[in-house]
Amino acid sequence: xxxxxxxxxxxxxxxxxxxxxxxxxxxxxxxxxxxxxxxxxxxxxxxxxxxxxxxxxxxxxxxxxxxxxxxxxxxxxxxxxxxxxxxxxxxxxxxxxxxxxxxxxxxxxxxxxxxxxxxxxxxxxxxxxxxxxxxxxxxxxxxxxxxxxxxxxxxxxxxxxxxxxxxxxxxxxxxxxxxxxxxxxxxxxxxxxxxxxxxxxxxxxxxxxxxxxxxxxxxxxxxxxxxxxxxxxxxxxxxxxxxxxxxxxxxxxxxxxxxxxxxxxxxxxxxxxxxxxxxxxxxxxxxxxxxxxxxxxxxxxxxxxxxxxxxxxxxxxxxxxxxxxxxxxxxxxxxxxxxxxxxxxxxxxxxxxxxxxxxxxxxxxxxxxxxxxxxxxxxxxxxxxxxxxxxxxxxxxxxxxxxxxxxxxxxxxxxxxxxxxxxxxxxxxxxxxxxxxxxxxxxxx
Amino acid sequence: xxxxxxxxxxxxxxxxxxxxxxxxxxxxxxxxxxxxxxxxxxxxxxxxxxxxxxxxxxxxxxxxxxxxxxxxxxxxxxxxxxxxxxxxxxxxxxxxxxxxxxxxxxxxxxxxxxxxxxxxxxxxxxxxxxxxxxxxxxxxxxxxxxxxxxxxxxxxxxxxxxxxxxxxxxxxxxxxxxxxxxxxxxxxxxxxxxxxxxxxxxxxxxxxxxxxxxxxxxxxxxxxxxxxxxxxxxxxxxxxxxxxxxxxxxxxxxxx
Numbered sequence: 001x002x003x004x005x006x007x008x009x010x011x012x013x014x015x016x017x018x019x020x021x022x023x024x025x026x027x028x029x030x031x032x033x034x035x036x037x038x039x040x041x042x043x044x045x046x047x048x049x050x051x052x053x054x055x056x057x058x059x060x061x062x063x064x065x066x067x068x069x070x071x072x073x074x075x076x077x078x079x080x081x082x083x084x085x086x087x088x089x090x091x092x093x094x095x096x097x098x099x100x101x102x103x104x105x106x107x108x109x110x111x112x113x114x115x116x117x118x119x120x121x122x123x124x125x126x127x128x129x130x131x132x133x134x135x136x137x138x139x140x141x142x143x144x145x146x147x148x149x150x151x152x153x154x155x156x157x158x159x160x161x162x163x164x165x166x167x168x169x170x171x172x173x174x175x176x177x178x179x180x181x182x183x184x185x186x187x188x189x190x191x192x193x194x195x196x197x198x199x200x201x202x203x204x205x206x207x208x209x210x211x212x213x214x215x216x217x218x219x220x221x222x223x224x225x226x227x228x229x230x231x232x233x234x235x236x237x238x239x240x241x242x243x244x245x246x247x248x249x250x251x252x253x254x255x256x257x258x259x260x261x262x263x264x265x266x267x268x269x270x271x272x273x274x275x276x277x278x279x280x281x282x283x284x285x286x287x288x289x290x291x292x293x294x295x296x297x298x299x300x301x302x303x304x305x306x307x308x309x310x311x312x313x314x315x316x317x318x319x320x321x322x323x324x325x326x327x328x329x330x331x332x333x334x335x336x337x338x339x340x341x342x343x344x345x346x347x348x349x350x351x352x353x354x355x356x357x358x359x360x361x362x363x364x365x366x367x368x369x370x371x372x373x374x375x376x377x378x379x380x381x382x383x384x385x386x387x388x389x390x391x392x393x394x395x396x397x398x399x400x401x402x403x404x405x406x407x408x409x410x411x412x413x414x415x416x417x418x419x420x421x422x423x424x425x426x427x428x429x430x431x432x433x434x435x436x437x438x439x440x441x442x443x444x445x
Numbered sequence: 446x447x448x449x450x451x452x453x454x455x456x457x458x459x460x461x462x463x464x465x466x467x468x469x470x471x472x473x474x475x476x477x478x479x480x481x482x483x484x485x486x487x488x489x490x491x492x493x494x495x496x497x498x499x500x501x502x503x504x505x506x507x508x509x510x511x512x513x514x515x516x517x518x519x520x521x522x523x524x525x526x527x528x529x530x531x532x533x534x535x536x537x538x539x540x541x542x543x544x545x546x547x548x549x550x551x552x553x554x555x556x557x558x559x560x561x562x563x564x565x566x567x568x569x570x571x572x573x574x575x576x577x578x579x580x581x582x583x584x585x586x587x588x589x590x591x592x593x594x595x596x597x598x599x600x601x602x603x604x605x606x607x608x609x610x611x612x613x614x615x616x617x618x619x620x621x622x623x624x625x626x627x628x629x630x631x632x633x634x635x636x637x638x639x640x641x642x643x644x645x646x647x648x649x650x651x652x653x654x655x656x657x658x659x660x661x662x663x664x665x666x667x668x669x670x671x672x673x674x675x676x677x678x679x680x681x682x683x684x685x686x687x688x689x690x691x692x693x694x695x696x697x698x699x700x701x
Contacts, residue, residue, distance in 0.1 A: 391498065396535040396589075399495050400549035400605065401523035401556070410548065414539025414588070 014049025019070040021046055024159060034131065037142040041158025048152035060334035060366050061276055061305050066248050071192040071220040073106075073160040080105045081186035085112060088184045088214050092242070093434070095210070095427045098177030099124060104184045106193030106221075107163045112182075121170035124179070127196055130166040137166055141198045145226055146254055147280070153250055157194045157224050164197035164224075167209070171202035171230065178208040178428055183223065185215025185247065192220035199225065201233035201261075208425050209237045213272075218246040225253045229261035231285060236264040238428055240435060243272030245300070252278045257317075259285030266423055267294035268432050269304045270439040278307040283317040283345070290317075293419035295324045295436070298331035298363075299444050308337040308352075312345040315375075319350040322419045326356070326412055327363035328445045334366040339382070343374040352382040357389065357415050359408075359445045413440050447471045447510060447613055447644040448494075454504035455493050463489040465669030466505070471613070476635075476645045478655055478680060481666035482688040487648045488532060490666070491617040495529035496522050509613065523549075524556040526612030530602040530619045537589040542601070543571070545589050546608055553609065574607040578634055596627035603634035614638065615646045620654035632657030652684040 013021060024042045026035045050067050051058035085104045089112055094100070101124065102112040108126030115124050123134060131138045141164075147154035165181055185193065201207055213221065221243065229235055243249045249272045255263055267277045281290050296304040310319050325333040335354045356365040369382035389411055397407035416436060423429040448471040455464040463486045471477050481487050493500050494507065496519030507514040514522060537545070543564075550570075551561040562570065575582055580600050590598050599619055606614055619631050635645060635658050647654060655663075655677065663679040664671045667688065673679065 390535075393535050393537045395497055395519065396531065396537065397540075397545070397549075398518075398520040399497075399523055399529050399531075400545070400609065401520055401552040402545075402548050403520050403552060404518070406548065406552070407520070410540050410545065411537065414537060417539040 013046035016050050016067050017046045019072060020156060020160075023072050023074055031131065031135070033139055034142050038159045041148060041155045041160075044149060044155035045152055045159060048155060051152055057307065057336070060332070060336065061274065061303060063274070066220060066274070071190055071218070071248070073162070073192045073194055080109075081188050082111070084186045084216060085109065085184045088186075088216070089182060092182065092212055092214060094180055094182070094212065095178065095431045096180070097427055098175065098179050100180040100182060101126070101165050102182040102184060103163060103165070103195060105186055105188065106195055108165075109184070118175070119173055121173055122175070123166065123168040125166060127164035127166055128162070134166060134168065137168060137198060137200070141166075141196055141226060145224065147224070147252055151252065153222050154224055154252060157196055157222050160192075160194040161196035161224070162194060164195040166198050167207070168198075168200045169202050169205045169207055171204055173202065173205045175207045178210050178425060181209065181211040183211070183213040183215075183221065185217070185219045185221065185244070187215060187217025187219070187244070190218040192222060194222045195224070197223075197225045198228070199235065199237070200228045201230060201235050203230040204232040205230070206234040207236075208428065209235070210240070210428055210431070211237065212240045212242070213249060214242045215244050215247055217244060219244070220248040221250070223249075223251040225251070227253060227255035227263065229255070229257050229263055229288075231259045232261060233258070234262040236424060237266070238423060238432060239267040239277065240432060241267070241269045241272055241275055241277065242435070243275065245271070245273055245302070247272045247274070249275045251276065253280065255279070255281045255290075256284050257281060257288035257290060260287040261285065262289050264291040264293075264424070266291075266419070267306060268420065268436065269294070269296035269306070270435060271302070272304070273302060275302070275304040276307065277305070278309075280309040281311065281319075283310075283312045283314055286314050286316040288317050290319050291422070292319070292321045293323065293422055295416045295419050296333050297326045297416065297436075297439055297443065298333045299328040300331060301329070302331045303333070305334045305336065310339045310350065312339070312341045312348045312350065315344065315346045315348065317345065317348050317350075319348075319352070321352040322422070323354045324356065324416050324419055325354070325365050325367075326359065326416060327365045328359040328443055330362045332364045334368075335384075336368045336370075337382070338370040338372065339380065341371075341373045341375050341378050341380065345375050346377040348375065348378045348380065350378070350380045354384040355415075356386040357412065358386060359389065359412070408445070409440050409443070412443070413437060446508070447473050447475070448646075449508040450505070451507075452505035453490075453493070453502065453507060455489060455500050455502045458499050458501065462503075463669055464493065467666070467669070467671055469664065469671060471644045471646060473644060474639070474641045475661045476639065476647065476658065478647045478649060478660040478663045479666050480649055480652075480663060480680065480683055483650070485666045486669040487666055488617055491529055491615050491648055494615055495519060495527065520552070524553050528606050528609055528611030528614045530606060530614065530616040532617040532619070532621065534590045534598040534602055536591045536593075538591050540589050542587055542589050543567070543585045546571070546605060549605070550608060571608060574604065577637060578604060578607055578630060580604055580630065595622045596624060599623055599627060600630050603631050606638065607634055610638070612642065613644050613646070615648065617648045618650060619647075620649055620651065628654065628657065652680045655680045
């Protein structure tokens, strides 16, 4: 198929994509390469259509309501609700240690951001600004994202992304304080926000990032982040998802690890109607290490998926995954994790563990850890469990006078703390533990 | 009267009857030892008193300080001052020992209408107890019983008991599997707790613990009933004769 079709897109377009094709407009004053990339994206989305539950990677997520009631990426007619945004921001009670970049309704919000004060060899700013100031990075972001051809929503994102952030750290820089990225949705209109970001950490550099997502009302957030770690670079990225109960949150992270790089990708999914957090990691250099830890809590009718794909393409890599899930009410949680070890990738050490807790009769958790190993000299393992609250432990707590509800909360929190406590940065760890405790206080079993 | 058990019958959820008419009265400030062979119903009695699920009381009554014990759920019993030291303390990953114990103490204080202790106030209470019990404070920062040795788990039970200061402490084979040092810690904890308004029930298989804690009364539990009661001399007699003789000659039961 040709890269660019004449518009409107051919009649082969999947019908559910039609509303999105109808609002596609590439007449904006953007560079030719970006317009080209957008056309390519919309064409690809039209071909792929929405993923169905027959698609293995999407089988645990119900996207029917999104398909039936499209959330379009049109520019809102009214100004974003600034007061609501400030309330949301305050409600996150962020550690506020380092720089902060806020994205409101899919666009950079300078009035609630604080992005100066970083060292000179760090470029940090909105994707929209990078298009002019750092076109080489923007081109990479628009044209070279690995998921764009395979993932329908990555292709849709390529067509419509309005903003995001770029963090580019030169070699040999250590950022002491965590950088905060805040994604807000003011709930002014039901629509979709497509954001696209890139994090590049130079050789031997180190950074910590906290990305938080929250909002009001009905919206669809479609977020893509590319991570490039140069040789010996270290990135710890923690994600906190506290989206609104009607929100759809689909996020994809693509990370490339060069020799001896260290990547810690942590995700804490605490709220949102439909949440999917996907991380793909490619080991491109020897001796790199990656930790993909996370936890989700779902209740009511919420859905959350954590999806990990780790590709060991070279020898001497190490992967650790610990994902914990709790589902209550009529909620549905799922973990799908795949670790691939290529034929020449000897001496890889990869372990994956998914542990889950179901509260009540109607909650469901699916877990599907998967190893695909083509090398013969590797150390790999995976494990999964789905269980209920330990009655013996519950009785132990109650036998000390702790009321039943409080005892249950202590056990649930104790279960979920393990992956959070593994976060190295104390301020970040304590922050996420506080958010977790706050979520569990309101958990309706 | 601290505890009055009358004609207590209890069975497991599979229908097996374990307690077949236990009668026992424990007065204020008294220390009672309940001894008996394996399978006699000792741990079932402790579990039923503490309110563990999986047991059904089919007959009889238990009155605790004038109130019907069975009218209270397990956590309410604990807040009213009943404490069970577990034979097999439970490991609870992710729950910090200090945090757990402060929640327990504060639940009790709320129940009594007293203000809750903050972390600093609680730490002062704890430090003092640790000193008198000769327990290291490394236990505090670990998850409840996780990775504890057998002896550490039992010490942790005694430490919890010391902090919670129960009215009625029931120790279910706390001495089993302990070396002599740990046994001394347990004994020191129990003896330190003896007070006019407090009673202690020691459930044990062996006389050894009673060399360190002198009981006011000793009872023999056999096949779900108390078959003999006496003073501390009864424990010595049991040690000499073994439990077998009591089982073979139940008619002796009333003679002591």
